[in-house]
Amino acid sequence: MFKIIESQMVVPNMHLLVVEAPAVARQMNPGQFVILRSEEDGERIPLSVSDWDAKAGTVTVVFLNVGHSTSTLASLESGMNIPSVVGPLGNPTEIDKFGTVLCLGGCYGIGSLYPIARALKEKGNKIVTVIEARSSFLFYWEDRLREVSDQLFHITRDGTKGSRGHVSRLPEIIKAWGQSVDRMIINGCTFLLKRGSDVSRSMGIKTVVSLNPIMIDGTGMCGVCRVTVAEATKFACVDGPDFDGHEVDWAELLQRRKQYVAEESVSFRTSRCEEHARRP
Amino acid sequence: MPKQAPEVRRRNFDEVALGYLAETAVQEAKRCLGCKKPKCVLGCPVEIDIPGFIQSIAQRDFVAGVRILKEKNCLPAVCGRVCPQEEQCEEICVLVKKGGQIAIGRLERFLADWEAGQGEPEMPQISAPTGRKVAVIGGGPAGLTVAGDLIKLGHHVTIFEALHKMGGVLVYGIPEFRLPKAIVQREIDYLKKMGVELVTDFVVGKTRTVDSLLEEYHAIFVGSGAGLPWFMNIPGENLNGVYSANEYLTRMNLMKGFQFPQFPTPIKDHSRVAVIGGGNVAMDCARTALRLGAEARIIYRRSRQELPARLEEIENAEEEGVIFDFLTLPIRYMGDENGWVRKIECLRMKLGEPDASGRRRPVPIEGSEFILPMDAVICAIGNSPNPLIAATTPGLEVGKRGNIVADEETGRTSKERVWAGGDVVTGAATVIQAMGAGRKAARSIHEYLSGL
Ligand SMILES: Cc1cc2nc3c(=O)[nH]c(=O)nc-3n(C[C@H](O)[C@H](O)[C@H](O)COP(=O)(O)OP(=O)(O)OC[C@H]3O[C@@H](n4cnc5c(N)ncnc54)[C@H](O)[C@@H]3O)c2cc1C
Numbered sequence: 018m019f020k021i022i023e024s025q026m027v028v029p030n031m032h033l034l035v036v037e038a039p040a041v042a043r044q045m046n047p048g049q050f051v052i053l054r055s056e057e058d059g060e061r062i063p064l065s066v067s068d069w070d071a072k073a074g075t076v077t078v079v080f081l082n083v084g085h086s087t088s089t090l091a092s093l094e095s096g097m098n099i100p101s102v103v104g105p106l107g108n109p110t111e112i113d114k115f116g117t118v119l120c121l122g123g124c125y126g127i128g129s130l131y132p133i134a135r136a137l138k139e140k141g142n143k144i145v146t147v148i149e150a151r152s153s154f155l156f157y158w159e160d161r162l163r164e165v166s167d168q169l170f171h172i173t174r175d176g177t178k179g180s181r182g183h184v185s186r187l188p189e190i191i192k193a194w195g196q197s198v199d200r201m202i203i204n205g206c207t208f209l210l211k212r213g214s215d216v217s218r219s220m221g222i223k224t225v226v227s228l229n230p231i232m233i234d235g236t237g238m239c240g241v242c243r244v245t246v247a248e249a250t251k252f253a254c255v256d257g258p259d260f261d262g263h264e265v266d267w268a269e270l271l272q273r274r275k276q277y278v279a280e281e282s283v284s285f286r287t288s289r290c291e292e293h294a295r296r297p
Numbered sequence: 298m299p300k301q302a303p304e305v306r307r308r309n310f311d312e313v314a315l316g317y318l319a320e321t322a323v324q325e326a327k328r329c330l331g332c333k334k335p336k337c338v339l340g341c342p343v344e345i346d347i348p349g350f351i352q353s354i355a356q357r358d359f360v361a362g363v364r365i366l367k368e369k370n371c372l373p374a375v376c377g378r379v380c381p382q383e384e385q386c387e388e389i390c391v392l393v394k395k396g397g398q399i400a401i402g403r404l405e406r407f408l409a410d411w412e413a414g415q416g417e418p419e420m421p422q423i424s425a426p427t428g429r430k431v432a433v434i435g436g437g438p439a440g441l442t443v444a445g446d447l448i449k450l451g452h453h454v455t456i457f458e459a460l461h462k463m464g465g466v467l468v469y470g471i472p473e474f475r476l477p478k479a480i481v482q483r484e485i486d487y488l489k490k491m492g493v494e495l496v497t498d499f500v501v502g503k504t505r506t507v508d509s510l511l512e513e514y515h516a517i518f519v520g521s522g523a524g525l526p527w528f529m530n531i532p533g534e535n536l537n538g539v540y541s542a543n544e545y546l547t548r549m550n551l552m553k554g555f556q557f558p559q560f561p562t563p564i565k566d567h568s569r570v571a572v573i574g575g576g577n578v579a580m581d582c583a584r585t586a587l588r589l590g591a592e593a594r595i596i597y598r599r600s601r602q603e604l605p606a607r608l609e610e611i612e613n614a615e616e617e618g619v620i621f622d623f624l625t626l627p628i629r630y631m632g633d634e635n636g637w638v639r640k641i642e643c644l645r646m647k648l649g650e651p652d653a654s655g656r657r658r659p660v661p662i663e664g665s666e667f668i669l670p671m672d673a674v675i676c677a678i679g680n681s682p683n684p685l686i687a688a689t690t691p692g693l694e695v696g697k698r699g700n701i702v703a704d705e706e707t708g709r710t711s712k713e714r715v716w717a718g719g720d721v722v723t724g725a726a727t728v729i730q731a732m733g734a735g736r737k738a739a740r741s742i743h744e745y746l747s748g749l
C-alpha cells in the first residue's frame with residue numbers, strides 16, 4: 018500500500034498527488050513515469066512524474082481528470098492508501114549540454130516539464146520555457162518554472178495572458194526573444210506534441226516529445242503502447258516515452274489513443290486539447 | 298473427464314473440465330500397473346513419483362498422495378490442468394498401446410483439488426533458517442518453484458513481481474475457463490504461509506537493478522518470462538482493433554475486462570474476431586472472444602496436423618464453434634475512416650517441402666487472395682523475452698533473440714550469483730518446463746549457498 022501525502026486540485030480539473038513510494042523516488046529521473054492504481058481491480062494509470070523527493074521518499078504527479086480512473090484518483094484524500102505505484106518506468110529524458118533549450122508544456126506537461134527544465138538548467142543550458150493553456154486561470158507552477166528558466170513565455174487561446182492563440186505563435190516568440198534554439202522538448206497532450214513538432218520542423222529545431230499512448234503493463238509485455246517512429250514499430254514504455262517529434266507517425270498515434278473513448282465516459286473535459294488540431 | 302457441454306460453456310467463463318469424482322479417480326488409478334521402472338516418470342520434467350501417488354489414490358489414501366505430489370511439484374492443481382500430458386508423462390506410459398494410457402494429469406488434478414476441499418493445506422517441513430537471502434525476479438511458475446524449493450531449505454526468499462499480482466502467465470495469460478484464478482491464488486497463499494516474502498509492483502531493472510539487489514542478496518534467480526509481442530510487419534497492423542495476444546488476454550484476465558463495466562478496464566464489443574496463430578495462446582484468445590459473443594476464427598498458415606496447440610484445447614475450441622481457416626496467411630489489414638480494422642486480406646497456402654523444423658513448409662498459392670470482413674484481429678504468433686533485465690544488467694550474457702543464456706543443468710548465467718530459467722531463457726515453452734528449470738536452479742543455488 019502506498020500512502021497519499023497530499024492531494025489537491027491545482028487548477029480546475031487538474032489534480033496534484035504526492036504519494037509515498039520510497040523505492041520509486043530513489044531511482045527517479047526527469048522524463049520518467051509511474052503507473053498507479055487507485056483501487057483494487059482498478060485500471061493501471063500511467064502518469065509522468067512532475068517532481069520527487071528521494072529523501073522523503075515521495076513522488077508527485079499532476080493529472081487531468083478525464084475519465085473513470087483519473088476521477089477516482091482525484092477523489093482520494095491525503096492519508097488514504099492506494100494499492101500500486103510502479104516505477105520509475107521508461108527512459109529518462111536525455112540531459113546534456115545542448116546550448117539553448119526551449120521547453121514547451123501544456124496541460125499536465127506544465128508539471129512534468131519542470132524537473133526536465135531543472136536538470137537541463139543545472140547542466141548549464143539556457144532555458145526558455147513556453148507554457149500554453151486555454152486561458153490564464155489554467156496555468157500552475159509558474160513560480161517554479163520561472164526559477165529554472167531564463168525566460169518564461171505564455172500562450173493562451175483567449176489572450177488572457179501572453180500571446181493569444183496556439184503553438185503556431187511559437188516562431189514569433191522565438192523571434193522576439195532573439196536567440197537561436199538548439200533543441201526543443203515538449204510535454205503535454207498528443208495534440209500539443211504534434212503541433213509543436215510541426216512548428217519546430219519548419220524551423221529546423223531538433224525536437225524531443227514525451228509520448229503518452231495507451232498502456233497496460235508498462236514493462237514491455239502487452240504491446241498496446243506501440244507507436245511508429247521513423248517507420249519502425251517502437252514500444253513507448255520501454256523504448257520511450259521520449260522520441261524525436263519529427264519521426265513520429267502522429268496520425269496513427271492520435272487514432273490509437275481514441276480506441277476506448279466510446280467505452281469511457283469522457284466527462285467534464287476542460288482542456289479541449291483536440292482544438293490544436295482543428296484550428297491552425 | 299466430465300466437461301461443461303459446449304453450447305453452455307461457450308457462453309460462460311467457468312472452468313470447462315469438471316474434474317474427477319473420487320470414485321472415478323480410484324477406478325482410473327487401479328488401472329496403473331505400478332511399474333518397477335516407470336517410464337511415465339521420465340516424461341515428467343519435475344520427476345514426480347507418478348506410480349507412487351497413483352497407488353495412494355487406488356488405496357484411497359489421498360493424504361499420502363498429496364504428500365508425494367508436493368515433494369516434487371509445488372503447483373499440482375495447475376499442472377494437472379495445463380500440462381501437455383499427452384506429450385510428456387502420458388505419452389510414454391506403458392499402457393498407451395494396451396488399453397490406453399493412465400490419465401496422469403487428471404489424477405494429479407483430482408488430488409490437488411481434493412486437498413483444497415479439505416481446508417488448510419498440510420505444511421511441509423521447513424529447515425532451520427540458514428541466514429542466506431535469495432531474490433527471485435518474476436512471480437511466474439519458474440520463480441514460484443525456486444521460491445518454494447529454497448524456502449523449505451531454510452533460506453530467506455523474496456519474490457519481486459512487476460505486475461500487481463503474482464502468478465505470471467498463470468494469472469494474466471491463461472483464461473479463467475482453463476485455469477481458475479482462485480487455484481493460482483491458493484498456491485501463492487501456500488508459498489506465503491511457508492514464509493516467502495512477496496513484493497508486487499516492483500520492476501527489477503527499474504525500481505532496483507540486479508546489481509543493487511546483489512548487494513543485499515546472496516543469490517538471484519531471474520524468471521522474468523516472455524515479453525514484447527511479435528507482429529508480422531504487414532500493412533495495417535497498428536490499426537485500432539489489432540491486438541497482441543498479451544494485450545487481449547491481460548485485459549481479460551488480469552484486469553478482468555470480461556466483467557466490464559463492473560471492473561473499469563474496458564474491452565471492445567467485437568462481432569467478428571480473427572486470431573492469427575495456432576498455439577495454445579491462439580486457442581485461448583479465440584475461445585475468450587467467443588465467450589464474449591463474437592464469431593471467432595483461427596487463421597493458421599499450415600494445416601490442422603501442424604497446429605502446435607494441445608489436442609484437447611483444439612478439440613474444445615472446435616466443439617465450442619471456433620472456425621478454423623487452415624493454410625491461410627494474412628497479408629494486409631484494412632481499416633475504416635476512423636482507423637478501425639474492418640477487413641483482412643489473406644492468401645491461400647499449400648504445403649511444400651519439409652523445413653528445418655521437419656514440418657512441411659507452407660507456400661502461397663499465387664492469385665488466391667481473398668478478403669474476410671473482421672472487426673478485430675488478435676496476433677498470437679509469439680514473443681521475445683522480457684527486455685528489461687537484460688538491458689539493465691551488465692555482465693549478463695544474452696543470446697541472439699534477447700534470451701538470457703543459462704546452463705541447462707544448473708541455470709547458472711554468465712554473471713556471478715545470478716541464475717535464470719523459464720521462458721526468459723528458452724523462449725515460450727510450458728509451465729512445467731519453467732518449473733523444471735526452476736527446480737534445477739534451486740538445487741544449484743542451494744549448493745552454492747551451502748558452500749558459503
Ligand atoms: C507515459 C505516459 C505518461 C502520462 N502522463 C500523464 C500525466 O502526467 N498527467 C496526465 O493527466 N495524464 C498522463 N497520461 C495520460 C493518462 O495516463 C490518461 O489520461 C489516463 O490513463 C486516463 O485514465 P481515465 O480512466 O481517467 O480516462 P479514460 O476515460 O480511461 O480515458 C480517457 C482518454 O485517456 C486516454 N487513456 C486511457 N487509458 C489510458 C492509458 N492506460 N494510458 C494512456 N492513455 C490512456 C485515452 O485517450 C482515452 O480516450 C500519461 C500517459 C502515458 C502513457
Ligand SMILES: Cc1cc2nc3c(=O)[nH]c(=O)nc-3n(C[C@H](O)[C@H](O)[C@H](O)COP(=O)(O)OP(=O)(O)OC[C@H]3O[C@@H](n4cnc5c(N)ncnc54)[C@H](O)[C@@H]3O)c2cc1C
Pocket residue numbers: 236379380381434435436437438439440457458459460463464465466467470471472499500501502520521522523546577578581683685686718719720721725726727728729731
Ligand atoms: C495464453 C497462454 C496460454 C498458455 N497455455 C499453456 C498451457 O496450456 N500449458 C503450458 O504448459 N504452458 C502454457 N503456456 C506457456 C506457459 O504459461 C509459460 O511457458 C510459463 O508461464 C513460463 O513461466 P515463467 O515463470 O518463465 O514466466 P512467466 O509466467 O511469463 O512469468 C514471468 C513473470 O515475471 C514478471 N517480470 C517480468 N519482468 C520483470 C521484472 N523486470 N521485474 C519483476 N518482474 C518481472 C512478469 O510480470 C511475470 O509475472 C501458455 C502461455 C500463454 C501466454
Ligand code: SF4
Pocket residue numbers: 340341342343344345347370376377380382385386387401402405729
Ligand atoms: S507435472 Fe505434468 S508432466 Fe509431470 S506428472 Fe504432472 S501432468 Fe505429468
Ligand code: SF4
Pocket residue numbers: 328329330331332335336337338347348351389390391392399401
Ligand atoms: S508407466 Fe503408466 S502404468 Fe506404468 S507406472 Fe507409469 S502410469 Fe502407471
Ligand code: FES
Pocket residue numbers: 231232233234235236237238239240241242243252253254255
Ligand atoms: S505498455 Fe504494455 S508493452 Fe508498453
